[in-house]
Amino acid sequence: MSALATLVMPVHNGARFIADALDSVAAEGLDLEVVVVDDGSTDESARIATHLGVTCISQDQRGPAAARNTAIEASSAPLIAFLDSDDLIVPGALDVQLSYLADHPRADGVMGWQRYEVIGGVELPDWARADKVGQPDEVNRPSLAASVIRRSTFDRVGLFDARFELSSDVEWLLRARDAGAVIEVVEEFVRVRRLHGANLTYDADGLHHWMFEVLGARARRKRQGG
DSSP: OOOSEEEEEEESSOTTTHHHHHHHHHTTOOOEEEEEEEESOSSSHHHHHHHTTOEEEEEOOOOHHHHHHHHHHHOOSSEEEEOOTTOEEOTTHHHHHHHHHHHOTTOSEEEEEEEEEEOTTOOOOGGGOHHHHSSGGGGGOOEEEEEEEEHHHHHHHOOOOTTOSSOHHHHHHHHHHHTTOOEEEEEEEEEEEEEOSOSGGGOHHHHHHHHHHHHHHHHHHHHTTO
């Protein structure tokens, strides 16, 4: 009998945080398949994941989108859950998301809120600051990184586009919605997003550039009728 879900976790030089991330998954007490993809790390990330008894696939560094794709392709469960290697599962959150999909068979996936935790005294990136994005509760917006998606949705929509170094999750979500996928939101905190200064999303210029590329790709796709 297959696992309830496959949890996919890309990691690149995440030895500082990955054990905590995997421990938070184990604490859920669910029948999960966990697939870590080590994306060209030069630290102990892969050794730690292997020591903790999860499947760990190593590949040359190709970016988080390609790492997630490798994990999805290796998955065997009907649902795909996401967790970044420096984040945590909120206790009980996966059960909430899996139960939601069981109760809503027409939903292709479900996202939830993220709670931010600042580590080491670093400042919040601009995108996470309430005075930059509007009302304080808007900071806790849902994210694909805090989601569970049906494996069949990836079969229909396709995998992440690895050409996008950043914002590949946004690109996939836009493509999925354009294809008619129904991605619901549970208004509960389901992940703890740990901000430590080395997150890729601290690259404001990179985020702006790749978001522009994502929106441009979507516009071209719509002009071509896709």
